[in-house]
Structure formats: structure tokens, C-alpha cells
Amino acid sequence: MTDAAHPGTPDHGYSLPPSYLGAGTTLRSWLLTTDHKRIGLLYLASITVFFLIGGIAAAVMRTELMTPTGDLVSADTYNRLFTLHGVIMVWFFLIPAVPTTLGNFILPMAIGARDVAFPRLNLLSWYLNIAGGTLALVALLLGGVDTGWTFYTPYSTLYSNSYVTLAAAGVFVAGFSSIATGLNFIVTVHTQRTKGMTWMRLPLFVWSIYATSIILVLATPALAIVLAMIVGERVFDLGLFDPTRGGDPILFQHIFWFYSHPAVYIMILPGMGVVTEVLTCFSRRKVFGYEAMVFAILGIAIFGFFVWGHHMFVSGQSTFASLIFSLLSFVIAVPSAIKVFNWSATLYGGHITFEASMLYALGFVGLFTMGGLTGLFLASVPVDVHVTDTYFIVAHFHYIMVGGMVSAFFAGLHFWWPKITGRMYSEGFARAAALLMFVGFNVTFFPQFILGFMGMPRRYWSYPPEFQILNLMSSFGAMILALAYALPFVYFALSLWRGRMAGDNPWRATGLEWATASPPPRENFAEPPVVDSAPYDYHPAHAEPTEREDARDREDQDDRPEDPR
């Protein structure tokens, strides 16, 4: 089909090269591409597959937990299911999700670059991710792993008769993919910014990915080495974590959480970046406190390295260590709170419209705040000791990772979908999915806070009957959530097939990525853009409603007919 046949195709007044999608349609042109946009889409395809696999495992678990007795699967299978769910979701979905898809696609365009600094390394990083994912999946198909995603020693090294070595090798390989991606983004931001794109003009999405990349590069190797130590123990009978030979299993936890706490910020920082772009655009407001946001992002990235001990309050570490880690965990809430307050202040007085991506972004702010505040409960040692290894923890980190990060991922996907594909999706369906996701999420995970506080331990496939009602609620919520995740597949597919042409800038957003065609040409820009103003050039903070740019135009836009179906 030709673009000219659709109304709304922008007339650029100059001839643009064909879009990146038209630069080749063979499988080979995709699998050997060095175009950051295509690599972003390769990642989008692969993380979607991993998300489905991890989601199916969760669905089976929630079905099992509908009754107090273990009837659907055996206890051992249940252990393997939650390990599968954790390993796949953490390392093959959450960690790569935003940086490698939206980051890959948008970041170079947002700084006015033609591509990332090392395009071939970028492609290699996708193959490493696929190789790691394949190893992990093979481990799971052969019979699975029963250690939980944390691979705690000495169970994982001395006792587990499951495919720990293979799964650890998979995560190890995927780690190199993370490091390559992080390195690439750091160098890209340093060397590929276009004329006039100074550091303090970078969109906060770029700052977030930059900070995330620093964490990826400096934290992932700690995970790699501790997994190598586990493999060494299992394959070569080393004694590093074996108490009978003088080894200390707790050392594993220290190194593991030295990576895995910062990993939380690898997951959430890019989400915060996405949400900033979306909130400013749909409230037509310059972001409140740009510099504070930048320093909050960097503060989170740095402090994130010094709080790992809050995962180990009951491990027997010294009380003094627990106190210090507790204090630092409270401290790291400050930059996160700064971000939440700044988002609220950005919204205040804005001309807010509720497009689907805005709904997701607003959902993020609420759910992230819930997750963050319960994180403060857990940072305080006495409360943590009470709820350690209960569903309270499960609910807490799902609020951050699913409520926060996945909402942000969907916010970004909806926000940039017109740029990526050149087409609009059905706004009505998308809003319905966003609301459904918010409701489904809360129905699933809020009861788990209560369950945890009542003392239901995590990682069990059966439970006392008095917990059944709340578990039923949770499982029911999971069904809503599953429906909400299925909906985008439908309307995104419809959008590809019959979606209305988006035009260059359907949201009238300010980033450089909106200053080129949708979908963009292979080179991103017909000629390198020049930046002469700060980001988020929407109306200023104290503008009166009358001064606010053409609110009427936007209403016209909302009145545009729905796309044909």
C-alpha cells in the first residue's frame, strides 16, 4: 500500500529517503541489520516471547493457588515454575525491556544521531541475549531449576538436582549482552549528540537510559562472577560456598545483591524516563525541576550500589551492618520521592488529556509510589524481620516491577508506536486496556500485601484454608491482568494492518525523534538537526490558561474519527 493513499501523510516539501522498514524486507535484512531501530524491534519481538513464557508460568501458579491444597501441580513442579517465572521475567524481560527496545529505537533519535556508536556491537548484544535466553529455556525444558531466581547457596551449589548450571550459564551470557548494550549507550550519549544538544538539554529519558547504562556496566559483572563461582562449585567441586569445607554461603548473597539491588534500578530508571516524556507531553507542561530530576536520576544510580544489605536483614549479618543498610535504604527513597513530587508538580496546572499512554504513565506514578512506600516498610529492620519471605515482599516488588516498570513500558510503547510504525492504534481499545491493567494489577497484588502481613510465606504451593479468599481475589485479578496484556496484541496488530497514518508528530511532542518522518528513514534525519533550546518546550510553568498554546487544536485532534475497523 502506498502512503500517499492515506490522508494525513505529511508533505515534507523535500523528498525523504525511504523509511527504515523499507530498507529491506528479507529475513536476512533483519537478522544482519545494524540499524538501531531494527535492532530495537528484534528485541521487542524476543522480549515479547519471553514475557509470554514467564506469564504462562505465573498463570499456572495463580491457578494452583486458587485452592489451599496442592492439587494442580506437585510441590517440586511449583518450585520450578516460580524459578522459571523469575529467571525469565527478570533477566529476559524486565532488565532488557525498556533500554533495548525503546532505548535502542528512540535514544539515538532523541539526541539527533544517525545510530548508536557501535552498531555491530548492538547487533551482537541481541544475539548474546538470544543465546543466553536459549540456554535458560533449554534448562527449563530439560526439567527446570528449583532454586528460585536468586540461586541461593548452598542449596544451588550442594543440593539442587536441577539444571542450575545451564540456567546460570544462560544468565551469564545474557549479562554480556547487558554490558554491551550499556557500554554502547554510554559512548553514544558521549559522542553522538547533535549540534547544540548539550548535557543539560538531554531529554530525561536519555538521562535515565544513560544512568541505567552505568549501572548495567558496573553491576552486571558482579552477577557474572558470582554465577561463575556457582558453576565452579557445581562442575569443578570448588568449596567457595560450602560450609563443610569452610566456605560461607552468605558471601554469595552479598555479591548477588550487590548486583541485584542496582538491578532494580536498571528496571525502574528507564521507566521513570519514559513516564517523564509522556507526562510532560500530555499535560503540555515543561518538566518541573529539570536539574533536580537529573541529579535524582544520578543519585539513584549511585546510592543504589550501597543498599544491598537490606535483602539480608535475617541472614545473620551484624546488627550494625543492618542499621547502616537500613539508613541508606531510607536515604535512597529521597531521590525517588523527588521524582514523584516533580511529576506531580509538572501535572499541576497542566492541560491534561488522557490518551492511553498518559493513563499508563499516571498508573505508573501511583503504583510506583505504592511500591516505593512499602519499600520503606521493608527498609526498617523490625518490620522487615516480620514480613521476610512472605507475600508482602512479593507484592512490594511486583508493585515496583509490574505496576511500575511494565506500566511504563506500555506507556512508552503506546507513546512511540506511531513513530515506530507510522500508524495510530485504536485509542479507545488502548485506554480500555490501560484501565484494565491498572485494575487487574491492583486486584492481583494488593491482597498479597494483606496475605503477607497475615503471615503467608512465599514460594509454597499450598496454604492454610483461611488464606483462600484473598488468594482467590489475587488469582481473579491475574485473569483481568492477562486479558489486559492480551488486548494490545489485538489492537497493535489491527493498527499495523489498517491503522490511520500517524504523521510525523501526532502528539505534538517536543523531542527530536518527533522532528522526522514516521516511520523514520534509515538515517533518522534528512539532515542532522540543530538544537537551540531546552527540552520539554511546552508552555511554561506559570502560564495562564489563555496563554496556553492552542488547547482547541488538541480537542480537534481528539475529535478525529476513530480508525476504520
Place this chain on the structure above:
Amino acid sequence: MSGLNEPFQTLARQRGAAELGIWIFLASELVFFGGLFTGYSVYRFLYPDGFLAAGAETNLIIGTANTAILLTSSATMAVAVWAGREGLRRHVLWGLCLTSLLGAGFMVLKAVEYAEDIRKSLVPGAGFALPERGAEIFFSFYWIMTAIHAVHLTIGVAAVSLAAWRLWRGRVDWRGTAFLHVLGLYWHLIDLIWIFLFPLLYLLGRGG
């Protein structure tokens, strides 16, 4: 051949990017080995006697020879990088060939040493030779640290040999690019790691 790759417009910017990239990579490598050094320190503190007894069992002569070999190889690598900057192709080739030969020499000696360690039952697991508590942990670290170092060195020798061969055939843009500098920095990292491993694994327990 200009050596300029997408998406760069100037060689200077591309060189800067490649150098920044390798430094970031080296930083991540330091964290990687840092995990091992942390573990080593913890157990060294817990089992001072076991570590002293075990440290005296490693082969000091081969360890010292290998340290000398790696230090020399860093010098020859530096010669190659320096010659590259001056555009002296023949000197670059000589520097790279010597570097990769010295690296290979290190590995041969290391293999001899490993064989001796196995003969002396210094391998953790059933039948480990030393009775002192903590000695087995020391050798766990000895094996994993030297093995990971050897993997890095193998990659280094392969990369340097490949570079020499491609340079000889004229298939690589080494003039004005960061190619040799990046290779050199990686090689120096391998050397640097060994400089830390040597006292931790070979000089411990030799004081008496």
C-alpha cells in the same frame, strides 16, 4: 581505506569513542575480578593459617617466570601501539608477534604448573592434599582466578594474533584509528590483573 565507520563523521571522534568504550569495558572487568578479590579477602581474614600454608604450595618459580613474561609482553604491546602511532608498520607487526608469542609462552608454563598442581592433589574436592582449614578455599580461589585469567589471556592471544595476521595482509585500518590502542589497553588489563594475582597466590606464606 579511511577506517571511518558508521555513524562517525571524523576519525578523531571515532577514536575517542573507541577509547571511551574500552575504558568502560575495563571498568566492568575490574568489577568482575573485584568479586573474586572480595571473596579472597574475606576468607584470607577468616583463615589466615590455612591461606599461609596453602600459599606456600604454589610453584613460585613458574609464577615468577610468568610474571616476568607478562610484564615483557606488555612492553612489546606498548611498542606496537607506539609504532602504530608513528605509522611504522614493520615495528607494529614485530610488536604484535612478540606479544602473542609471550602470551602463548605464559600459557605453556601455566599448563605445566597446572599439571604439577594436579599431581600434588591441590585440586579442591575429595582427596585434597592439605589438612589446614581454609587451604581448600585458597585453592578454590587459585583455580578460579587463574582459570578466568587464562580465559582472558587466550582471548588476548587470539585477538593479537588475528590482528597481526590481518595487519600483515593489509586488511585492517590501523593508521589513525584506535584499533591498536584498544587492543593494547585490553592486553595491559590482563597484565594488571596478573600483577594482583601474583602476590595473592604466590607470595603468601613464603616469609619463613
